[in-house]
Amino acid sequence: xxxxxxxxxxxxxxxxxxxxxxxxxxxxxxxxxxxxxxxxxxxxxxxxxxxxxxxxxxxxxxxxxxxxxxxxxxxxxxxxxxxxxxxxxxxxxxxxxxxxxxxxxxxxxxxxxxxxxxxxxxxxxxxxxxxxxxxxxxxxxxxxxxxxxxxxxxxxxxxxxxxxxxxxxxxxxxxxxxxxxxxxxxxxxxxxxxxxxxxxxxxxxxxxxxxxxxxxxxxxxxxxxxxxxxxxxxxxxxxxxxxxxxxxxxxxxxxxxxxxxxxxxxxxxxxxxxxxxxxxxxxxxxxxxxxxxxxxxxxxxxxxxxxxxxxxxxxxxxxxxxxxxxxxxxxxxxxxxxxxxxxxxxxxxxxxxxxxxxxxxxxxxxxxxxxxxxxxxxxxxxxxxxxxxxxxx
Ligand code: CTP
Numbered sequence: 001x002x003x004x005x006x007x008x009x010x011x012x013x014x015x016x017x018x019x020x021x022x023x024x025x026x027x028x029x030x031x032x033x034x035x036x037x038x039x040x041x042x043x044x045x046x047x048x049x050x051x052x053x054x055x056x057x058x059x060x061x062x063x064x065x066x067x068x069x070x071x072x073x074x075x076x077x078x079x080x081x082x083x084x085x086x087x088x089x090x091x092x093x094x095x096x097x098x099x100x101x102x103x104x105x106x107x108x109x110x111x112x113x114x115x116x117x118x119x120x121x122x123x124x125x126x127x128x129x130x131x132x133x134x135x136x137x138x139x140x141x142x143x144x145x146x147x148x149x150x151x152x153x154x155x156x157x158x159x160x161x162x163x164x165x166x167x168x169x170x171x172x173x174x175x176x177x178x179x180x181x182x183x184x185x186x187x188x189x190x191x192x193x194x195x196x197x198x199x200x201x202x203x204x205x206x207x208x209x210x211x212x213x214x215x216x217x218x219x220x221x222x223x224x225x226x227x228x229x230x231x232x233x234x235x236x237x238x239x240x241x242x243x244x245x246x247x248x249x250x251x252x253x254x255x256x257x258x259x260x261x262x263x264x265x266x267x268x269x270x271x272x273x274x275x276x277x278x279x280x281x282x283x284x285x286x287x288x289x290x291x292x293x294x295x296x297x298x299x300x301x302x303x304x305x306x307x308x309x310x311x312x313x314x315x316x317x318x319x320x321x322x323x324x325x326x327x328x329x330x331x332x333x334x335x336x337x338x339x340x341x342x343x344x345x346x347x348x349x350x351x352x353x354x355x356x357x358x359x360x361x362x363x364x365x366x367x368x369x370x371x372x373x374x375x376x377x378x379x380x381x382x383x384x385x386x387x388x389x390x391x392x393x
Contacts, residue, residue: 003114005032006174007076009085009105010050011092012040014155015121015164019086020045022167023053029175032056034076036105038092062104073104077112081178085109086147087121087164090132096144097135117145117177119170124160147173165241172219172241181225182387188226189265189315190218191258191272191304193233195251199296200283207273208352211235213320214271216379218243224383226267231257233272251275251301258304262315267390269318270305273352277301306338316341316390318382322348332362342389344382361385 006026010019019035026033035050035058047058059072067075077083085092085105092106096118101107109116118139126132127149136146148165165173192214197205211232218230219240228243231254239245246261248254251274262268277298309317317340321331324347331345346359358372361382370381 003079003081004030005034005080007080007083007108007114008033008035008050009038009083009088009108010035010041010045011038011085011087011089011105012043013087013089013121013164014044015087015119016041016044018164018167018170020049020053022086022170023050025167025171026174027054029171031081034059036060036076036108038103038105040089040091059104062107064104073101073107074111077108077114080112080114082115082117082174083108083112084117084119084147084170084174086119086170088118090120090122090126090129090135093118093120093132093135093139097138097142115145115177116143117147117174119147119164120149120162121164122149122162123154123156124158124162127162128160145177169241176219176223176242179223179225182391183221183267183383184225186226186267186390187265188221188228188267188269189231189258189261190214190221190228190269191231191233191254191274192218193235193237194273195233195254195275196249197251197275197278197301198249198282199279200285200287202286205275205277205279206234207275209233209273210353211237212353212355212375213351213357213379214269215240216375217269217271217382219376220379220383221267221269223380224387229261229265231261231272251278251304255302255304255307258308262308262311263313265315267318267386268305268308268315269386270308271320272304273322274304275301276303303338305340309339316386318386319343321345322351324348328360328362328367331360335362342386363389 010016023033033054037060051058064072095106101110150163150165151161152163153159193211194207194209215237218228222228222242230243230245246257280297280299305319319340321334323330327345331343335343342363344359351357357375357378361368
C-alpha cells in the first residue's frame with residue numbers, strides 16, 4: 001500500500017510559522033504527519049502547536065524512545081511517502097551536504113529510503129552566497145528536490161530571493177511530487193476562463209466562466225508530470241504552482257498566444273469559454289447614451305480549437321462543450337465537427353462558475369459519465385482519461 005505518512009522536518013527560521021499551516025493542509029488531505037524539530041526550530045514554533053494540528057507526538061530528540069523500536073531516527077523514515085524539510089535553513093542545507101548526523105532530523109535524512117524535499121528559507125544574501133548556491137547544487141545532484149525559494153519581502157525587511165514558498169504552494173508541490181506521472185515529458189497547453197471583447201474603453205462582451213475547470217486541469221496535468229502552459233482570460237484565480245501562465249483578454253489574443261506555443265505541445269486542452277463574436281468596431285472613446293435604440297454589429301471570432309485540430313501537426317486535442325439542452329447530442333456533434341478525439345460535455349447551467357461539475361467524456365469508444373464532484377476531482381479523472389487515450393496513440 002502507498003504510504004500516506006509525511007515527515008515534516010522544521011529547522012530554525014522565521015518561516016517555521018508557515019509549517020503549522022502546511023501541516024494543517026496535509027492533515028486535511030488525509031496524510032498522517034510526523035513533525036521533527038531541530039533545536040533552533042523550537043525558538044520559532046512550539047511543539048504543542050504542531051502536536052495539536054497533527055494529533056501526533058512531535059519529535060526533537062535523537063534519544064526519543066517513544067517510537068516502537070526505540071530508534072526514532074530509523075523508525076520515522078519507514079513507511080513514509082516523503083520527508084519534507086520546511087523551512088530548510090542555510091545551516092541545515094550545509095549539514096545535509098556533508099552528511100552530518102548530530103541531531104534527530106539530520107540523522108533521519110541519512111537513515112531513510114523515502115524521497116527528501118527541502119524548502120529553503122533565508123535572507124536573500126545568505127541564499128545568493130556562493131557557499132549556499134554550491135550546497136543547493138550538490139543537494140540536487142544528491143537527488144534532493146528543492147521547492148523554491150520564492151522572491152519577495154523578507155522578515156529582515158529586505159526584498160529578494162530566499163523566502164520560503166507559501167504553505168499552499170508547498171502542499172501543491174508535495175502532492176504533485178507524490179502523484180503517478182502518466183504525462184511525464186509531455187507539454188500541455190490549456191486555455192481557460194472567459195474572454196472579454198471590448199465595445200468601448202469601459203464596456204465589453206464576456207461570459208460567466210470562472211476559469212476553475214481549466215485551472216484545475218492545469219494543476220492535475222502538472223501533477224501528472226506535464227510541462228503546462230495556461231493561456232488564461234480574466235479570472236480571479238491564482239496561478240497554479242509550477243504552471244506557466246499567459247494572460248490575455250480578447251479571443252484574438254488567446255488565438256495568438258495559443259498559436260505561438262502550440263508547435264511545442266503534444267496535448268491541447270481548450271477549456272476557455274471563448275467569445276464566438278466580438279464587436280465589429282470597438283470604439284476608442286466611451287459611447288454616449290442617447291434616446292435612440294442601438295444596434296451592436298458583431299463579427300465572428302476564430303474557433304481556436306477547430307483551427308488547432310486542423311493543423312497538419314495537430315496535437316492531441318480535447319474540447320469542452322457547455323450546452324443548455326440536448327447536451328450529449330450537441331457535444332458528440334461538436335467533437336466530430338471540430339475533428340477532435342475527446343470532448344467533455346456538461347450542462348452549462350450546472351457548471352459555469354460552480355465549484356462542482358457533472359460531465360460526460362465522449363471519445364471514439366463511446367460515452368464515459370463522471371459523477372458530480374468538485375472540479376479538482378473531475379479534472380484528475382479527465383487527465384487520467386487523456387493520458388490513457390494519448391498512450392494508446
Ligand atoms: N472554442 C475555441 N474557440 C472559440 C470557441 C470555442 O477554442 N472561438 C473551444 C472551447 O474552448 C471549447 C469548445 O471550443 O473547448 C466548444 O466551445 P463552445 O462555445 O461550446 O462551442 P462552439 O463551437 O462555440 O458552439 P456553440 O457556441 O454554437 O455551442
